[in-house]
Amino acid sequence: MTALRTLLTRPSAAVALAVLVIVALVVAFGELIAPHDPLAQNTADVLAGPSAAHWLGTDYLGRDILSRLLSGTRLSVLAAAEAVLVALLLGTTAALTAVFGPRPIRWVVERVVDSFMALPFITFAVAIGALLGNSIHAAMVAVGVLAAPTFVRVVRAAVLRTAQSQYVEAARLFGVPVVRIVLTHVLPRIVPVLLVTSASALAASLLVVASLTFLGVGVQPPAPTWGGMLSADLSYLALRPFNPIAPALAIMVTVAALGILADRIRDLPQAGIDADAESADETTRDTAASGDDTAESVRTAAAHGPADAEPGPEQEVTSGSEPAAASGAVSSGAWGTASDDLLTIDGLRITAESGRPLVRGVDLRVPRGVSVGILGESGSGKTLTVKALLGALPDGVEVAGGSINFAGERIGSVFQDPATWFAPHLTLGSQIDEVLRHAQGLTRVEAAERRRELLTHVGLDDPDRISAQYVHELSGGMIQRILLAIAVSGEPDLLVADEATTALDVTVQAEVLGLIRRLRAEHALSVLMISHDLAVLAHSCEYLYVFRDGVIVEAGPTDQVLRAPQHPYTRELVADHTVFGIEAVRRAAAEAAEEAEAQTGVRQP
Amino acid sequence: MTQTLIERTGAESAVSTEDRDSSAPAADALRVQGLSVRYGARTVLHDVDLHVGPGEVVGLIGESGSGKTSLARTVLGLVPAAAGSVEVAGQRVDRFGPPQWRRFRRAGHAQQVFQDPLSSLDGRFTALRSVLVGTREVVRGAEATRRAEDALRRVGLAERLWNRRPAQLSGGQRQRVAIARAIAVDPALLVCDEPVSALDASSRIEVVRALADVARSGTGLLVISHDLSSLGAIADRVLVLHNGHIVEDGTAAQVLTAPQHPYTQTLIAAIPTIAA
Numbered sequence: 001m002t003a004l005r006t007l008l009t010r011p012s013a014a015v016a017l018a019v020l021v022i023v024a025l026v027v028a029f030g031e032l033i034a035p036h037d038p039l040a041q042n043t044a045d046v047l048a049g050p051s052a053a054h055w056l057g058t059d060y061l062g063r064d065i066l067s068r069l070l071s072g073t074r075l076s077v078l079a080a081a082e083a084v085l086v087a088l089l090l091g092t093t094a095a096l097t098a099v100f101g102p103r104p105i106r107w108v109v110e111r112v113v114d115s116f117m118a119l120p121f122i123t124f125a126v127a128i129g130a131l132l133g134n135s136i137h138a139a140m141v142a143v144g145v146l147a148a149p150t151f152v153r154v155v156r157a158a159v160l161r162t163a164q165s166q167y168v169e170a171a172r173l174f175g176v177p178v179v180r181i182v183l184t185h186v187l188p189r190i191v192p193v194l195l196v197t198s199a200s201a202l203a204a205s206l207l208v209v210a211s212l213t214f215l216g217v218g219v220q221p222p223a224p225t226w227g228g229m230l231s232a233d234l235s236y237l238a239l240r241p242f243n244p245i246a247p248a249l250a251i252m253v254t255v256a257a258l259g260i261l262a263d264r265i266r267d268l269p270q271a272g273i274d275a276d277a278e279s280a281d282e283t284t285r286d287t288a289a290s291g292d293d294t295a296e297s298v299r300t301a302a303a304h305g306p307a308d309a310e311p312g313p314e315q316e317v318t319s320g321s322e323p324a325a326a327s328g329a330v331s332s333g334a335w336g337t338a339s340d341d342l343l344t345i346d347g348l349r350i351t352a353e354s355g356r357p358l359v360r361g362v363d364l365r366v367p368r369g370v371s372v373g374i375l376g377e378s379g380s381g382k383t384l385t386v387k388a389l390l391g392a393l394p395d396g397v398e399v400a401g402g403s404i405n406f407a408g409e410r411i412g413s414v415f416q417d418p419a420t421w422f423a424p425h426l427t428l429g430s431q432i433d434e435v436l437r438h439a440q441g442l443t444r445v446e447a448a449e450r451r452r453e454l455l456t457h458v459g460l461d462d463p464d465r466i467s468a469q470y471v472h473e474l475s476g477g478m479i480q481r482i483l484l485a486i487a488v489s490g491e492p493d494l495l496v497a498d499e500a501t502t503a504l505d506v507t508v509q510a511e512v513l514g515l516i517r518r519l520r521a522e523h524a525l526s527v528l529m530i531s532h533d534l535a536v537l538a539h540s541c542e543y544l545y546v547f548r549d550g551v552i553v554e555a556g557p558t559d560q561v562l563r564a565p566q567h568p569y570t571r572e573l574v575a576d577h578t579v580f581g582i583e584a585v586r587r588a589a590a591e592a593a594e595e596a597e598a599q600t601g602v603r604q605p
Numbered sequence: 606m607t608q609t610l611i612e613r614t615g616a617e618s619a620v621s622t623e624d625r626d627s628s629a630p631a632a633d634a635l636r637v638q639g640l641s642v643r644y645g646a647r648t649v650l651h652d653v654d655l656h657v658g659p660g661e662v663v664g665l666i667g668e669s670g671s672g673k674t675s676l677a678r679t680v681l682g683l684v685p686a687a688a689g690s691v692e693v694a695g696q697r698v699d700r701f702g703p704p705q706w707r708r709f710r711r712a713g714h715a716q717q718v719f720q721d722p723l724s725s726l727d728g729r730f731t732a733l734r735s736v737l738v739g740t741r742e743v744v745r746g747a748e749a750t751r752r753a754e755d756a757l758r759r760v761g762l763a764e765r766l767w768n769r770r771p772a773q774l775s776g777g778q779r780q781r782v783a784i785a786r787a788i789a790v791d792p793a794l795l796v797c798d799e800p801v802s803a804l805d806a807s808s809r810i811e812v813v814r815a816l817a818d819v820a821r822s823g824t825g826l827l828v829i830s831h832d833l834s835s836l837g838a839i840a841d842r843v844l845v846l847h848n849g850h851i852v853e854d855g856t857a858a859q860v861l862t863a864p865q866h867p868y869t870q871t872l873i874a875a876i877p878t879i880a881a
Contacts, residue, residue, distance in 0.1 A: 166725035167735075170783075173681060173717055174739040174790065175710030184738075185727055377805035505668035505831055510875035532805065535877035562879050569807070576806045577879045585837035589858030 003268055013264035019257035026073045034067035038224045047240050056246050060236050061222075065229070069246055072224035076213070077254070079140050079225075080205035084198055086144025087205075091151020092194065096186070098152065099159045100178050113149045121146050121208055122215075129217045136218030143208050147201055151194075158193040162186045192265060199262035203255040210251050226251050340367045341407065342493055342526045343389070348402035350384050350393070350550075358397065359384050360550040366494065371520060371527035373537030373558070375573070376547030382530050385547075386498050389528075408493030408526075412486075416499040418479040422471040428482060429467025435486055454485040458515060477508035481515060488519050495520070498530040513540055534573050538562060546570050632695030633658055634794040634825025635680060635715075639689035640699075642675050649675045651849045652689070657794065657825035662817070664840030664857065665829045666872070672849040673829045677796050680827070681715055682706050694793035711742045713790025718816075720799035722779035726771045732757065732782045733767040740789045756789035757782070759822075760815045777808030781815050788819050795819060797828045813839055833876055837861055845869045 007013045031038075036054075042062030049057050056065040098109040121143055128142035129135070162168060162185060171181050213219050213227030221228065226247040233244040343366035350359035359381040366372045376382035387393045389404055390413060415421070422431055429451060436447040455463035458481040471479060480500060487495060497516060501509040517540065520527055531537050537544060537558070544561045546554040546569065553567040565571045578584055635657040642650040649672040657663045667673035678684040680691055682698055691699040694714040701709060709715075716739070719725035726735050736753040744752060757767055760781040771779050780800065787795055800816065801809045817839050820826050830836055836843060836857065843860040845853035845868065852866040864870045 165727075166719045166721075167727040167730075169683075170717065170719070170725055170786065171738055173710060173715070174713065174742045175707050176738065176742055188729060377807070506833070506877075507668065507871055507875040509877070513877070533877065534806070535879050538879040539877050572810075573806050574879065576809060579810070579838060583878055583880050585857055585861045589862045592858065 006268060007264055010264050010267075012260050016257040016260040016264070019253060020261065023073065023077060023254050023257075026070055027077050028074075030070035030073045034064075034070040036064035036067040038063060038068040038071040039222050040064075047236060047243075049240075057240070057243060059229070059232060059243065063222075065243065065246055068224035068229055069226070069250060072226055072229060072247075073250070075136070075219065075223065076206065076209055076226040076251075079136050079218070080202055080209045082137065083140040083143040083147060083205045083208065084201045086141050087147035087151050087201055088194065088198055090145060090148040092155050092190075094148065095152045095155035095159055096182055098156050099163050100182065109152075113152045116146060116149045119146055122211055125208070125212055126215070126217050129212075134218060134220065136212075139212055139218040140205075140209070143205060147205065150201065151197055154193060154197050155190055158190045159186055162189050192268070196262045196266045199258045199265065203258035203262075206251060206255050206258075341365045341405075342368045343407070343528070344403075344405040345385065345389070346403045346405075348385060348388060348404065349400040350381070350388055350397060351400040353396040353398075357400075358550055359388075361402065362547075362550075362552055364545055364552070364555075366526050366528050368493075368526055369524060370543065371529060371541045372543045372545065373541030374528065374530045374545050374547060375532070375534055375537055376530075377532055379549075380547040381550040382547045383498060386496055386528070386530055390496065406494070410490050410492040411494045411496060412488055412490060412492035413496035413498065414480060414483045414487050414500045415497075416502045418476055418483050418500075418503075419471050421483060422479070424471055427468055427470060428474070429464075432467070432482065432486060436489060439490055450489065454489050455482065457488075458482070458485040458519075460485075475508070476504050477512055480504065480512050484512070484515060484519060488523055488525070491523065493526060494528060495525045496528045496530075499532070500529075501536060502531070502533070509536070516540065534562075534577060546573070632793075633692065634661070634694060635827060636692040637676075637680070637689065638692075640676070640679065640686055640691060641688040642672070642679050642684060643687040644675075648687070649849050650679070653846075653849075653851055655844055655851065655854075657827050659793070659825055660820050660823045662820045662826040662828060662839050662841050664833075664836035664843040665827060665846060666831070666833050666836065666843060667829075667846035668831055668872075670848075671846045673831075673846050674798065676846070677717070677798055677827070677829055680794070680796060681717060682709075713739065713743050713792050715794045715796065716787035716790065716792040718780070718783050718787050718795060718797040718800050721803040722776070722783045723771055723803075725783050726779060726786075728771055731768045731770055732762065732774065732778075732785075735771075735782055736786045736789050739786050743790045752789050753785070756785040759788065759818065760785045761811070775808060776804045777811040780804060780808070780812045784812070784815050784819065788822075788824065792824055794825050794827065797826060799830050799832075800828065802830065802832055833861065833872060845872065 008017070026033075040063060042058065044062065045054075045058055046060055046062040047058065048054060048062075051057070054064050054066065056069065059065055059068070094109050094113065098106050098113075101109070124146055125139045125142045129139045132138035165185075168181055168185055171185065209225070210227035210230065213225040214231040216228070216231070219225050219228060221232075229247040230244050230251075233240065233247070236243065343364075345362060345364040348359055348362045348364075349357065351357050362381070362385055364372075364374075364385070374382045374385070384393065384397065388399050389406070390411065393399070422428060429448070432451045432454075433444065433447040436442050436450050437444065440447075440450075442450060451467060452463045455466060460466055460478065460481055466474065466478070466482075474482075495516070500516070501512050504512060513536065516527065516529075519525060527541070529537060529541055541558055544554070544556065544558050545552050546561070546567065548569050554561060554565065554570045561570060562574060565574050633656045635655070637653055637655045640650055640653040641648060653672075653676065655663065655665075665673050665676065675684055679686050680693065680698075682701065686699045689699070690697060693709075696709065696714070698706070698709065698715075727738075730738070733750075733753055736756055737749055740749040740752045740756075743749070754767070757764075762778060762781050762785065766774060766778060771782070774782065784800075797816065801812050804812060816826060816828070820839070826839075828836060828840060833843070840857045843853070843855065843857045844851050845860065845864075845866065847866075847868045853860055853864060853869045855865075860869065861873060864873050
């Protein structure tokens with residue numbers, strides 16, 4: 001019901017729905033409200049123009065056009081609906097079978113669907129009409145059968161997504177029968193898809209009915225239909241050029257209303273076509289190499305949108321006007337002096353369009369040559385803070401106050417899920433070259449040479465073989481190495497690593513963290529590392545900031561935070577490691593061994 | 606190889622004559638012997654042996670591609686075994702055809718807890734209704750509801766949260782609903798696939814405690830993870846799976862403190878710790 005209410009707030013949807021309600025009423029009561037008998041001929045008054053008695057005039061047999069239009073609606077619309085109903089039932093059943101059925105049946109369904117796609121509607125319907133006698137029902141069933149593959153394809157896609165979900169797998173593990181799984185988990189989810197497809201199919205079907213009746217298939221004169229009227233009127237076009245307008249309009253308006261309604265239903269958030277909403281905070285977007293503009297205070301800007309066709313990951317950092325920010329006193333950290341700072345973030349506030357605060361006044365410093373870690377859970381604001389620094393905030397989220405001062409020239413960055421930063425259909429080498437040529441103005445030959453250097457530099461032997469490969473052929477660790485190579489290629493001052501090792505196996509994570517440490521030393525980099533994993537940061541960073549709910553709850557040198565956490569939340573995170581981590585097991589094992597030794601005097605194996 | 610083909614019905618227990626503790630009263634929750642699994646020409650599991658006793662928590666560690674997920678899916682009958690035997694709650698499930706699987710599943714012998722409760726729970730269902738999905742296959746009507754409520758209480762989910770949907774629960778609460786759904790049918794074996802790795806650190810503790818409680822009640826747990834350190838706290842034994850082979854098998858303390866196989870040594874050395 002809320003879906004209907006949302007739908008009605010859109011004017012176009014409301015108008016379309018109103019039109020369809022009127023059409024439905026005419027289908028039900030058209031014959032009753034028709035002013036004349038639609039079949040009554042009046043040879044004295046043929047092809048008359050509009051008058052008080054005949055609002056739309058009369059046709060070549062002197063029949064009232066308005067009455068024929070009103071009473072012809074039922075057959076035209078119901079025949080179209082009949083075809084859609086057949087297509088809907090057949091298509092949905094076939095789609096469900098194609099997903100949940102046994103393998104041989106799935107194969108058969110797919111082949112049948114493919115071959116039906118190849119048959120032309122109207123020709124097939126005419127042939128069926130010829131075969132089964134000139135019945136509108138036979139013709140519409142034929143049309144419905146031919147339209148079913150459209151439903152199969154759309155519905156199967158929707159069903160597949162649900163069928164592969166873990167809650168369906170969980171239900172299967174309980175032995176819940178397939179029919180019940182379909183009824184409880186699957187069907188409620190595909191209702192919006194069915195509605196949208198049915199509305200579009202009904203529009204198409206109306207046109208098919210109009211065409212068939214225009215050709216005289218299925219309906220014998222004198223029964224009125226929209227298509228039949230159009231056909232008759234066209235024969236007298238020279239005498240009455242405006243007569244075909246009424247049936248044509250009826251067809252057009254109904255079809256248009258259905259099309260608009262289908263579109264608006266599809267737009268509904270409740271349609272759940274992407275129901276599993278993610279928090280805006282954690283939508284990862286791309287950046288790696290860097291731009292080339294210098295300024296004392298740097299605002300990031302000009303983020304590349306996700307639709308950007310550029311194959312390579314890149315992000316420009318350009319100078320811009322510093323907003324008159326609520327920059328208070330620089331937070332006096334326990335380390336270094338403010339003049340050493342490469343990056344200073346003061347009182348940064350980020351809000352959603354709805355006004356909901358996401359980051360609520362964050363002060364953060366990255367001194368030169370230092371590695372700083374930001375620790376936080378999803379939704380803590382850590383990723384948004386970094387995105388604000390990179391000028392890559394997602395749509396609907398904006399900086400509401402505070403300032404970001406970057407006293408360097410370039411920022412390089414790497415992110416989670418490295419494989420998503422490469423196009424799957426281009427070789428890695430061509431994409432790396434593209435970035436190098438674009439970001440550093442190298443020629444094709446220079447870029448290839450630099451690419452070889454860079455890949456070797458990050459420990460990838462045989463760079464030429466890797467360059468010729470596609471992203472799916474490499475492991476996540478290798479791809480992250482390539483992205484690190486690109487990130488440092490522009491000799492950045494700051495390397496941002498946002499959950500850069502989160503998706504990797506621990507052994508690979510250790511290698512990538514080792515590489516970051518090495519690059520940091522060799523390139524004199526400052527590092528800003530973001531993670532939900534305390535242990536990852538503990539190993540790589542000298543300073544830690546702990547984010548929670550958009551504020552910093554703890555900040556300080558790493559060993560101090562680990563040894564004497566002040567905030568209860570930090571204490572909990574540290575405890576998580578000391579209670580459940582490997583240290584806990586080692587300690588417990590050591591204690592157990594000692595105890596056993598003390599008791600028996602024998603060392604336990 | 607002795608094959609105990611005794612149906613486990615209700616409280617009745619079957620004693621395996623294998624080399625287990627002779628004091629063990631019930632059949633092993635899981636006993637896998639010489640298991641190999643192939644996808645086409647590719648062998649993903651080679652001659653794997655493992656057993657999970659009643660109330661025992663066995664951790665299975667492996668990185669991506671190690672075969673750990675294939676092992677779990679084979680145990681649950683979602684992937685066929687190419688060789689070897691799989692016994693769950695005393696039944697040779699590797700010989701099951703579809704009708705036996707259906708009966709076996711509807712008895713609720715083996716259940717799974719998935720990594721991400723946001724995708725393993727139907728977003729349209731309340732916590733209580735999600736748990737009912739399972740209990741309704743085993744018992745009907747009020748008894749199903751009673752069991753579902755009982756399971757939610759066992760995982761410590763407050764009653765006011767029972768009518769909430771997954772989106773209105775925290776990560777830890779959601780995962781406890783998923784655990785409740787699994788234990789409501791009183792399974793002999795609970796396979797947990799990365800049960801805490803999608804959760805924030807603060808949720809992890811509550812889920813680990815809930816799982817430890819489940820084990821105490823007699824259910825055998827096979828906990829699969831790529832993260833050794835998260836298993837240390839609950840696993841009685843830890844097995845390390847590498848390229849489809851079990852390369853290490855010992856108590857959690859043995860494996861974590863004195864790993865024998867070079868791969869396990871690499872793996873443990875790679876675990877980031879907060880120790881200086």
